[in-house]
Ligand SMILES: Nc1ncnc2c1ncn2[C@@H]1O[C@H](COP(=O)(O)OP(=O)(O)OP(=O)(O)O)[C@@H](O)[C@H]1O
């Protein structure tokens with residue numbers, strides 16, 4: 001049964017009034033005369049009443065303070081981040097007013113629990129995002145301590161948890177930055193630096209962050225890997241430089257020879273010779289522009305492959321026949337050998353022919369006079385069809401092998417240019433092979449020769 005504190009107070013008040021009343025009665029009847037037995041019994045009653053009042057007040061005090069202490073302890077737990085169940089508190093109170101306090105306390109706990117849940121789910125969401133971000137993120141407190149560092153930051157900067165302060169990290173990165181200058185940047189701007197860590201080019205941004213009241217809280221460091229962008233940018237610059245250079249060389253020749261012809265005073269033979277050079281250089285420019293256009297069509301996915309079934313061995317034989325003339329010019333022996341007749345392949349016929357012509361012409365170009373060039377055709381388990389073009393030419397150094405498919409990449413620029421090469425042949429080959437689900441592999445040994453293997457699926 002619950003009673004109100006008010007009732008308790010009234011009870012206490014009534015008991016005091018009763019005590020005072022009885023005491024007055026006893027005094028007025030001179031009960032304090034010890035010879036009077038009646039008076040002694042009255043004195044005893046008075047004492048009992050006093051003791052009773054004392055006990056009653058002790059009980060009431062305890063009934064009020066005990067649940068209050070419990071509530072106070074629970075509140076301290078809540079302040080320390082613990083969620084407290086309030087059910088047990090109800091067992092400690094007998095007062096309706098305290099029940100109401102516990103109800104309010106319950107309501108507050110419900111709100112805290114809900115807010116805590118929202119906060120936790122928000123926090124775990126943020127943590128998951130931060131952990132799975134490709135960019136590195138480090139948060140520093142105002143005392144320069146690391147308060148958060150994601151895995152990407154550790155990987156990109158090659159640091160671990162031992163790097164727990166701004167100074168340690170900045171020292172490792174070998175850059176000159178002042179934390180306070182970042183913290184108190186005018187207009188809350190950011191500081192951006194570019195550094196290299198191992199093979200990676202990194203773009204690092206430092207941004208100060210603030211509380212709601214705009215007081216500084218710390219600095220966020222964002223680390224972005226820009227290696228690919230830098231590489232692409234370099235490639236673009238190199239490409240533009242290459243195209244300009246490749247066009248400038250024949251243009252200079254055309255301009256020079258045509259001016260010489262225009263100036264007169266030349267024999268007929270000289271005019272014919274110079275006109276031939278002009279024609280050759282114009283052809284070279286035409287080839288270059290055609291190659292560039294083809295590559296740009298690949299880049300913009302404007303190529304529509306006309307795929308059909310055809311026999312790779314027949315095509316290889318045709319290409320060998322076509323190329324016999326240029327092979328003979330350099331006294332090469334060019335042979336086509338069918339190891340096993342492969343099943344037909346499904347690909348763009350004209351493009352695959354362009355691939356074979358390109359590779360055989362490379363073998364002819366980069367093999368010194370009197371070389372041997374062999375074109376093998378076959379199949380492994382009837383699952384695929386392969387062509388292997390093997391020469392015994394100058395070969396390609398190992399260090400150049402993985403760059404050989406890059407646009408304009410030539411092992412020996414001067415030599416290749418002298419032979420009329422633009423350095424675009426193998427990049428076109430690679431695009432065609434990829435577009436027809438094939439694979440290409442190049443093995444080479446310097447001064448021993450080169451083997452180019454091309455494979456197409458047949459199923
Ligand atoms: N069979 C080979 N033997 C030796 N080096 C080769 C061979 N094939 C290619 N190379 C090297 O690879 C480079 C790139 O070849 P690619 O066919 O792309 O260009 P290119 O022959 O120079 O010019 P293009 O083919 O555009 O006329 C060549 O410049 C050459 O240095």
Ligand SMILES: [Mg+2]
Pocket residue numbers: 358361362421425426
């Ligand atoms: Mg070539």
